[in-house]
Amino acid sequence: MAVTSAPTAEVLVRRSLSAKKRDVRGRVFEAVLILTLLVSMAVLVVLLLDVALDSRSVWGERTLGNFLTSQLSADPATAGIRQALVGSLILMIFTAAIAFPLGISAAIFLEEYAEDNRFARIVNANIRNLAGVPSIVYGLLGLALFVKILGGITGPEVEGRSVISGGLTLGLLVLPIVIITSVEALRAVPNSIREGAFGVGATKWQMIRHHVLPVAAPGILTGTILSLGRAFGEAAPLLLVGGITTFFQSGDATPVEQLRGRFSAMPVLVFRWASLPQAGFRALTAALIVVMLVALLLINATAIYLRNRFEKEL
């Protein structure tokens, strides 16, 4: 090479090393990404602000406790969300009790036991499809199955339009999601752990019980709790299986009677109140949405908290 003198080499190297300006496309790409993020955030912020502002008049006149514990009513000045709040809570417990054991068990079978054959692949693909089925379709299924056919069991007094029917419908709705997230969590457990367990003479059950499930638990837990969040916000299927929004009295019914009785739920109430003509209900709807968002935030925060706790224990 002709260039051997020190200053010339230094100049050349400096020039070639300071080529920042060349990566124009990379910078444009990054800018576009930031922009899309800002747009999504902005939509969310506008939505939250709008709801919060609309609900202001309610919080001015009444306390949160009063709003949460007052009965459903046609009078916007006194209407509260008591039955809807209790209804949503019971529905969530019911949904969890149905979907969690069934979904997690199904996932363990699919991931740890099922042979990788044609049948298993078809089942797997269809569970993924089921997770994408619109919730209203589950509502129709719930209406046909739990309300019409099994109405005598689910709620003989109320023509099957009971908490049980609602909970079973929501359970079916989130079941595929629970299965999918659990399968993913199980799949994320490194095979080396399974081999290690087999290597010291563990049976399949011991391997799953002592090594796979503890490692997969945070993921399974997070996924299932997040799926509850989905069930919590669903209005359409509950409208079909008979969630009501007018005053009703559960009084001192026994727990079983309550489960077989009528129910309300927060998303159903949002749907009804939003379509009422009185101006007072506009603010009430906004207040109810605020309550729902806070509840949803709590559900998600619980999921994150539990995941962190479990992961620390490992």
Add this chain to the structure above:
Amino acid sequence: METRTQTDKTVDLTKEKVRTPSFDVSSLAGQGDPMLAQNPVMIDVRGLHVYYGDFLAVKNVDMPIRQNEITSLIGPSGCGKSTVLRCFNRMNDLIETARVEGVIEYHGVNLYGDSVDPVEVRRRVGMVFQKPNPFPKPIYDNIAFGPRIAGWNGKMDDLVEESLRRAALWDEVKDKLHESAYALSGGQQQRLCIARAIATSPDVVLMDEPCSALDPIATLKIEELMLDLKKDYTIIIVTHNMQQAARVSDRTAFFSVDVSERGRTGYLVEFARTQDIFTKPEKKQTEDYITGRFG
């Protein structure tokens, strides 16, 4: 001395577990070359073929593995040495399509016999894997898991200490037995895996390239450990590292591979004393590989 008695205890345990009549291994001693002292055969491999589906992955393996020796399996990538190793504790059962033909006799019992439970096999034939794979649990529980599920009801603290001492890890971890095994270095994790494997007091310990993920110092420690362990165990090791095979093993099996358009089929080329394999191999193929003229 203390270590010695502890080990005797665990050996008793093994005897208890063996339900089949003990094979009189001493009768085999002295077979073959009368000039050389022979250890009895612990595992006898005869006419082993391994298939994945209908594809033949390894063919024609015959080798007697002798007690208290280190047997190394060497050969180029894809020659099936790990596949063969995984036959000794029926780890290949975990691969749905894998099928084994031939006989692997352990104390005279065919490991692939109809009534043999792979779980029981793995309690007698321990395994250490290529990448250290401790359980994501405290060090103590890593060791205690195997004996616990095997129904061992002696004093667990002693067994944990003994196993860790045997794996030359005790002094490094005795103050943090209840901390996660993941906090250990790679070499320590691998020694923990060795301790875990010997905690169930197996007869045989399989090692699948146990040092390939470790630095030279950790490798040296594991090699010293193997030489120490062979007094009580029979060790079979797969290694990529010919120097390692030469350093630690008593016998060496050299595998090679036939490449056809359907895939690669491994086979055993030569099985002999390590010093013979490395100084006067019988087959030209072995010599080429040893001297680096392979391929």
